[in-house]
Amino acid sequence: MTTFYHSTRSRNESLTSKQAILEGIAPDGGLFVRDDVAEGAPSLESLLAGTYQDRACLVLGHLLDDFTAEEISGCVDAAYGPNFDSPAVTPVVPCGDDWTLELWHGPTSAFKDIALQMLPQLMRVSREGDGRGVMIVTATSGDTGKAALEGFADVAGTGVTVFYPHGKVSDVQRLQMATQRGKNVAVCAIEGNFDDAQTQVKRIFADVALRERLAEKNVVLSSANSINVGRLVPQVTYYFDAYAQLVAAGKLKSGDAIDFCVPTGNFGDVLAGYYAKLMGLPVRKLIVASNANDVLTDFITTGTYDRRRPFHKTISPSMDILVSSNLERLLFYLSDGDCELVSSLMKNLAEQGFYTVPEHVLERLHETFECGRADDTATRETIRDTWERHGVILDPHTAVARHVLEARPADGVARVCLSTASPYKFSADVLAALGHDTTDMDGFECMDALFEVTGAKVPEALSALRDAQERFSDVVSVPEMSGYVEDAATRILA
Template identity: 70%
Template sequence: MNTFYHSTRSAADSVTSKQAILAGIAPDGGLYVSDALGETRLALEDVCAQDFHATARLVLGTLLPDYTADELASCVDAAYGAQWDSEAVCPLTPLGTDWLLELYHGPTCAFKDVALQMLPQLMSVARAGDGRKIMVVTATSGDTGKAALDGFAGVEGTGVTVFYPYGKVSDIQRLQMVTQLGGNVAVCAVRGTFDDCQGEVKRIFADRELASRLAERGVVLSSANSINVGRLAPQVTYYFDSYAQLVRRGVVRMGEEVTFCVPTGNFGDVLAGYYAKRMGLPVRRLVVASNANDVLTDFLTTGTYDRRRDFHKTISPSMDILVSSNLERLLYFASKGDCELVTSLMADLAEKGFYTVPERVMDEIRSTFACGRADDADTRETIFDTWRELDVLIDPHTAVAKHVLDALPADGTERVCLSTASPYKFCADVLAALGEVTDGMNGFACMDALEAKTRTAAPAQLSGLRADAVLHDDVCDRERMGGFVESACARVFL
């Protein structure tokens, strides 16, 4: 089996999975992919007879084959240990006639923990004996930031720098980041949108002069965003594991297809489902659920990806994204590895702000992917109805997915709605959706009121933030992000 990775934009230079994880992004700006995806299909009999940890070892061993079994076992044990408040890691629970995949039981109460508790472990193994220091640089629309900070804080030989859009994350999300402890962490708000942050991070990675200056200090940059294959691969696990839970419950017979509905902005979460399908998971449809920033819905409907549109600040801020980076990987696979096409499309996006995909490629994409959207009014109504009718409290991102799923005609499959965050990360908006007035209330007052109204409990890792001091209050313009990274490297790696 071909164990190598190469850029979506060129197959000329190959690297191992360890090298791809350390680099984060390919030198030409493309994302690392392996043409071996789908060559090895996981045995469903094995998956359905084992727990999350065993499936994680199996998935990662298939996608990252230059890691040894012992290395992966150590990584899995460290990533999915006592920091999770569910023995199942990602439990599946009823949601009316559908199912809710709860991905928020990790230390930062968001699905990003599944990958970002694992990525530092994978990086540490990959850099063993390397001698270089790594500065992980990431942009976040809300959840990735804290998950990256938590995962990399205190990791020897590694620093982490997080940028988030100023005023465009929830109070609780912001506090999670700006109170982060650790001598190797740096956090900065950026005046602009997530796309501004993400675009500038990509430019920083392509800055050869900066790379040269950092190399003189023995420092290299890497990424914790889902552009890093080490961030994407662990997410494949919960698709297989949720299927196993359905089989063990007796609601799905082994081999029957399942539909997944995924709230997504950067396309990484749903792309992991596509990887799972290529690896043998019986998937009928992957439903892409968008909020008012519905660039993905328009793309899947029309075949044209167009970021030239108004940006909407919504109550599902982690999806407030107009440039979905991981879509590039899907374009590569759906075009049967046409690097020239992918390069052309990405150039059009950068230069013109849009691209149109050939119909043959769109036919391939639409054979697996469906789509839908929900604006803020739809989202609030879904939060209210889900609590009133099902006694299930969901966050705004999950509500986007549930609204889209409810609008789809039944297709005879069991349907799984991915729940990407605790509702208490967005307590003000959830409380307002339940009909309460939140004017003048800070995040913790809303948290307390939400607990009282629903008789549920906020996770301790969120309620405990009220006692934490703000340690990171930097704010910069997009043009100063590179300088912030360089100064963070100087401070962390003295």
């Protein structure tokens, strides 16, 4: 039986998961959800057996149940293979008395690869027989952009346009995007921050006139951001897989509780953990770790989400976000599917800059979610301390989560910190945190020096950037983004 998806803000339209993946975002601006994530979920025992790929087939087959088993298996085989440098795909490694889930062993050295190696496969199957060209439009705070470009590069019938905030990503992140291969890709910086880019991308999807003009050219827009359910669902797998690895190693017994601490800005990564909990993973707490842009910390503490605050440029730039899109999906589930409430809250956020959830929603939130924050000083201290005490080198985003986790007293429940990027994507900041002077050093000199200090292997794809030719240097204002997308779609697909 096919389970249908609808908007978080209404039930006016029901779509299969294939249709929802192609649409990306609902016409009313909401995000696609299904009403009951738990119904018909595979047993925990079945999800603990086999390989990462076996678990991915079960998770995707459950949440995207209009795909056939053969389609899912083909997508999984294509997404998770030699493009990952670990046979475990997402290995769990010890860090003191806790554990670290390394999500950065894919082709772009960031956790986004887990979903963005899969999404092009899901989209390929979804659009079979559709006949239209698909332009993927994505805003990135640093990692999503490269992962989307890498996943969709030269995929037939598909184009990719990526926007990133000018001057607000690391040197390595910028180079990863600016040097991207492929005839169907477009990369552009914007004069603003990630929230500006993400908000404008949503407006582009809601632009009826643009959609009609592109339809005349047989082109449809879709998204690779985690607003797309096809981006979110693959991330659920690594929560089950982390648990399975710990059970297999004898560190847990099946059924034991577990906590996860997640560095997040747009909320998709931690929301995937909530989906895993709904599907039966014995998650006790999901701990949301924020940097100085601590809008989520305040929300989880008080129930009021308020984006009317200073924007801080930090050394963990992928978390420099004040509007966390995927939180809307969580509000839907915490309110027992109250679309009218979610729509009202999102309207308040758009028009007034804040909203406050009802008390019963806040109580439900506190049943599972806890939070903490780390500013740049605490992040640097955690990077240095973790290296000196445990011989583990962390990127600044993972260090935010590690700081938040270590501030909580351990009580015997296994704790896993999600590690979202290779430290070499942020070599200058990591090297400086270890006490080394980086004055007048470029990104590759910092990369080489960090290797000399730590001996940690440099991902080949990052090292190769030093010889790659930059292809993209465009910078536009926020209002110019729509025209840039239309030009790119016309050039690539029409």
